[in-house]
Amino acid sequence: MWMVMWRGILLFSPSLHFLLILHLHHPHIHFVSGKRIxxxxxxxxxxxxxxxxxxxxxxxxxxxxxxxxxxxxxxxxxxxxxxxxxxxxxxxxxxxxxxxxxxxxxxxxxxxxxxxxxxxxxxxxxxxxxxxxxxxxxxxxxxxxxxxxxxxxxxxxxxxxxxxxxxxxxxxxxxxxxRDFGLSSGRQLDSHPCFFQFNSTIFPSGEICSPNPGGLYPRNTVCHYEFRGHPRQRVRLVFKYFDVEGVAPCSAKSDSDYLQFSTIGTKEDILPRRCGRFAPKVVESEGPDFLLSFRSNDKYDGLGFAAKYQFVWRKDREKDKGVLRPRSLPASEASEGKENPIITLSAILVFWRLPSLLLMPL
Known part of the structure; x- marks a missing residue:
């Protein structure tokens, strides 16, 4: 039994000769690779x-x-x-x-x-x-x-x-x-399947993204983004969007994917891991050498992240306010995502002053 597809209709014939004649008179008929169950x-x-x-x-x-x-x-x-x-x-x-x-x-x-x-x-x-x-x-x-x-x-x-x-x-x-994970910026290293280097003399500014930008990032993937600058330069990141599957503190216990910030050459100068849909809008390194590490597991996926990066000189950096910079944290505190005691103390002072503020005459 032979078959062809014609305008969405399957035609069957015990003779291949008949179907070939039909195809010659109707070129838009095409043969289907398959079988009828x-x-x-x-x-x-x-x-x-x-x-x-x-x-x-x-x-x-x-x-x-x-x-x-x-x-x-x-x-x-x-x-x-x-x-x-x-x-x-x-x-x-x-x-x-x-x-x-x-x-x-x-x-x-x-x-x-x-x-x-x-x-x-x-x-x-x-x-x-x-x-x-x-x-x-x-x-x-x-x-x-x-x-x-x-x-x-x-x-x-x-x-x-x-x-x-x-x-x-x-x-x-x-x-x-x-092999480039859909990423076009930076220099990809052959020693690691997803490792991209950004040297300030070659790539002074640009954009970094999670693998497969514009779509879901792949599972079971580790990517590193390494920045190397002049001793008087720092790395500034401005996030455009952030959607990394996970829940704070983004630890292995919660099966979270995460993005981690660190200064190259030390294990202490890091920010807490980031996951979920909230990330600092602006992050700036403390030194000229900076590393971002992205990790996804085999369970879930998201749209990932995109950020603009720029190597800035120290004189430009001193003019900025409201920029989140990595501070020295013990590794245990960084991984557990503990609260900033300054923020907590400020909240206590506000609530302590609240009754007197409510009794003030208008």
């Missing part, structure tokens, strides 16, 4: 996309496009399609969606996706050959999802349709096998 009337299709070595040993096929069946036309009902992406060792897989419109009776994005036409993205890092992929996201309805990045070299997309419609055109995504 008669028990539940579902079309199953699978595809594997992986990079290949070129004639000189270079990697080829590091980027391309993935689409739902029949894109940009409406996809068929009752199908299950799986795409396995396999990057070379040491590479990550990044997905950037450019179109997304699946059928949803209420036309809502990512609402009750378990019972709707949906696209599920699975991450296989650390699961072994026989393991089960960890779900990064499940998307349904209209609206373009955020970009996605794997934590290893393998990613799977499972597309399932229960129904369809004349207006639902499916999805399109650009995939790329990357």
């Amino acid at each position: 008669w028990s539940n009337e579902v079309l199953s299709c699978n595809e594997v996309i992986e990079a290949q070595r070129g004639p000189e040993g270079e990697w080829m096929g590091l980027r391309g496009n993935i689409t739902s069946p029949d894109f940009p036309h409406p996809y068929p009902a009752r199908i299950q399609c799986r795409v396995d992406l396999k990057a070379p060792p040491g590479y990550r897989i990044r997905l950037v969606f450019t179109h997304f419109h699946l059928f949803h009776p209420l036309n809502r994005s990512n609402d009750n996706c378990e019972a709707m036409d949906a696209l599920t993205v699975l991450d296989w890092a650390g699961t072994g050959t026989g393991g089960t992929g960890g779900r990064i996201g499940r998307f349904c309805g209209p609206g373009i999802p955020s970009s996605v990045m794997s934590s290893g070299s393998r990613l799977t997309l499972n597309f399932r349709s229960i129904t369809s419609g004349t207006h639902v055109t499916g999805y399109k995504a650009e995939y790329s096998f990357v």
Whole structure:
């Protein structure tokens, strides 16, 4: 039994010759790689996309496009399609969606996706050959999802349709096998998969981001951002947004991802770890050498962070007020996120003066 897809309709014939004649008269008919599962009337299709070595040993096929069946036309009902992406060792897989419109009776994005036409993205890092992929996201309805990045070299997309419609055109995504984590600033070191250096003579100012900027950061990832400046320079960070999954004090007990600030060469001069959605708007180092460390675990993810950085001279630094600078904290106090005693004392004085302030004549 042979089959082709024509305008969203499956045509079956015991003769391949008949289908070839039909294709010649109707060039828009294209053959479907898959099989019909008669028990539940579902079309199953699978595809594997992986990079290949070129004639000189270079990697080829590091980027391309993935689409739902029949894109940009409406996809068929009752199908299950799986795409396995396999990057070379040491590479990550990044997905950037450019179109997304699946059928949803209420036309809502990512609402009750378990019972709707949906696209599920699975991450296989650390699961072994026989393991089960960890779900990064499940998307349904209209609206373009955020970009996605794997934590290893393998990613799977499972597309399932229960129904369809004349207006639902499916999805399109650009995939790329990357080693730079989607980051373009600084100098990436070969000694660590995610280590970026910023020298003030080469990169005096710019922007730093968590891996996969604009989308969810990958799980099981450690990234370092190292700043090296002139002895009279300091590093200033101005955060644009901050969304790192976790709860204060961002310790291992709470399974929190976190961002940590430290001065290179000492373990004491640090700020408490930062996680959640609140971060100091401005941070400035005490010395010319500064290190940011970002860590994510295998449980949750967020949009990460973005900040503008600048190497400033000491004379410019003395004019600023309200800038949060690292102070010497014992490592135990920094990791537990203890309160500043000056802030606590100020709060006590305010409450102590409150009754007299309320009795003052207007």
